[in-house]
Amino acid sequence: MAARLLLRSAVRAAVTRRASPVVALSRGMAAGGIPTDEEQATGLEKKIMDAMKTGSDPFSMLKPKEYAGSKSDPHLVPSITNKRIVGCVCEEDNTAVVWFWLHEGEAQRCPSCGSHYKLVPHELPH
Numbered sequence: 001m002a003a004r005l006l007l008r009s010a011v012r013a014a015v016t017r018r019a020s021p022v023v024a025l026s027r028g029m030a031a032g033g034i035p036t037d038e039e040q041a042t043g044l045e046k047k048i049m050d051a052m053k054t055g056s057d058p059f060s061m062l063k064p065k066e067y068a069g070s071k072s073d074p075h076l077v078p079s080i081t082n083k084r085i086v087g088c089v090c091e092e093d094n095t096a097v098v099w100f101w102l103h104e105g106e107a108q109r110c111p112s113c114g115s116h117y118k119l120v121p122h123e124l125p126h
């Protein structure tokens, strides 16, 4: 008898509990939740996030693409002027860097190893 009463009150409690409105889960704040990084980013951070979405890299933050260094596939060196100093580590385990000026125009060769480098114009994003 006691078990039946206990079961009945438990079922009644479960039914009345289900009838009450379920509170929707929110992300914390009542007015729409905590803003995401994209929603609250401003300035330079916003520009970087927008650029990353389009796949561009205006601030050269990603690892540079690798080139063969041959005449047909020279290393592309971005520059905002018509020349730039380039340092070539000719062999992977070299401790010395060969520095030379790279000028606008045809691809130039490293004076030590002969790898080809070509200057390409680069626009600063701002």
Ligand SMILES: [Zn+2]
Pocket: 088, 089, 090, 098, 110, 111, 112, 113, 114, 115
């Ligand atoms: Zn070299």
